[in-house]
Amino acid sequence: MNLNLPSQRLFRPAASINSSKPSHNFLIPCNQRRTLFWFGKKNQPEAKAVAPKNTLTEEFLRKKPITAPPVRGDLASSSIFGDEMLAGPKPIGPAGAPDALRELPRNTDAMRAALDPRPESRKRWLRKMVIRTVAKRGRMTKKQFLKTQERELLSKSHDFSTSVKKLNPLARQIAGKTVEEAIIQMRFSTKKAAKDVLEHLEYAKNEAIVKRGMGLGGSGKKIQQALRIQTKDGKRVNVESPTTIYVDQAWVGRGLYGSTPDYRARGKVSMMTNPTTSLSVVLKEEATRIRLHQEREEKIKNRKVWVQLPNRPITAQRQHYSW
The missing domain is CATH 3.90.470.10 (Ribosomal protein L22/L17)
Incomplete structure (x- = not known):
């Protein structure tokens, strides 16, 4: 009968084997550690691995304000527009303030360039239309009238x-x-x-x-x-x-x-x-x-009803056949 025992267990003293109360420590599982000279054992239970603490996360959670539950129609906590709501509208400073601190008005010249790209051509066309209107004494065709209405x-x-x-x-x-x-x-x-x-x-x-x-x-x-x-x-x-x-x-x-x-x-x-x-x-x-x-x-x-024999007097009719 073969007994598979660790080699370090075979060299135990005979007194321990012949004792009335034999030790059964070799049956207890233990963690082994190899040293320079021989095998050593460590009967202490293995310590559990503890995750390292993240100081940045702890600091963020500690400084994070406690927010109320979300309201229907409000922005979510992860919305990119949350900073704008906290900051509020842009301050409107005096005329001498830099552009970053005051809200500039709309550029009317740029808008006019898009809506009226050729003002001189438009003026010439309007002059031509006025001359044509005076020549026709203000009378417009049906097509011209509809152009002004629709x-x-x-x-x-x-x-x-x-x-x-x-x-x-x-x-x-x-x-x-x-x-x-x-x-x-x-x-x-x-x-x-x-x-x-x-x-x-x-x-x-x-x-x-x-x-x-x-x-x-x-x-x-x-x-x-x-x-x-x-x-x-x-x-x-x-x-x-x-x-x-x-x-x-x-x-x-x-x-x-x-x-x-x-x-x-x-x-x-x-x-x-x-x-x-x-x-x-x-x-x-x-x-x-x-x-x-x-x-x-x-x-x-307004369409008139078509009739086969209209009710009108008969003219240019002869009494007898012409052949």
């Missing part, structure tokens, strides 16, 4: 890296819809060019608001309840505000072609043509569609 904007985009065949369906998709609905359609569209169309619609909307004042709701009669009108393509839409911006027309235009080398087999190189296409949209307000709907309904209402 606002519109024509916006053309830069050239997209796509073809007319791929961009034309997107132009037909947004035509006749409001700008907000067209933006939603392009946001969830799977077409690659829909992202470019979405960016141009947002730009055209901002341009219409800034340059023409469209979509602000300041002018025009307010509608008490939503109107259901018929568009020129026969669709029925609900109009809640006459100042809502919609896409009246949308078309595409062919741009310049680019070229990219196409490396083929046996060292041959072909040149691929990359088409570009631009998108143009005309934005108008719902007041225009309401007027067109009313004119269409009035025209149908």
Whole structure:
């Protein structure tokens, strides 16, 4: 029978073995430690590892103020705007204070450069229009009168890296819809060019608001309840505000072609043509569609009823046949 015992246990004194109360310390588990001369043992239990203390974390937790529970609608504790709420609004100092301590007014020259880039050309055009008005004694055509009453904007985009065949369906998709609905359609569209169309619609909307004042709701009669009108393509839409911006027309235009080398087999190189296409949209307000709907309904209402035999006196008739 073999007994697997540590070698240091074999050289125990015989007195301890022959004693009436033999020691069973060799059966007790212990931690061994190898020294230079022999094996040593350590009967003490192994100490648990203690994580080192982080003084920075303790100091941060000690200095961190005790905040109240979050309120609905308030900023979260991790919000990047928390410092601004604690600091409050910027102080408005005197005119001699540095720019960092006082709030500068808006630069009207920069705004005028964006809204009125060519003032001399605008003055010449206004002078020409005044001369034409005086010559016509203030009479305006119907088209000119509608221009003074209704606002519109024509916006053309830069050239997209796509073809007319791929961009034309997107132009037909947004035509006749409001700008907000067209933006939603392009946001969830799977077409690659829909992202470019979405960016141009947002730009055209901002341009219409800034340059023409469209979509602000300041002018025009307010509608008490939503109107259901018929568009020129026969669709029925609900109009809640006459100042809502919609896409009246949308078309595409062919741009310049680019070229990219196409490396083929046996060292041959072909040149691929990359088409570009631009998108143009005309934005108008719902007041225009309401007027067109009313004119269409009035025209149908005033239409005379067709009869096969109208009730009129018979003239230039002979009593007998002429043959």
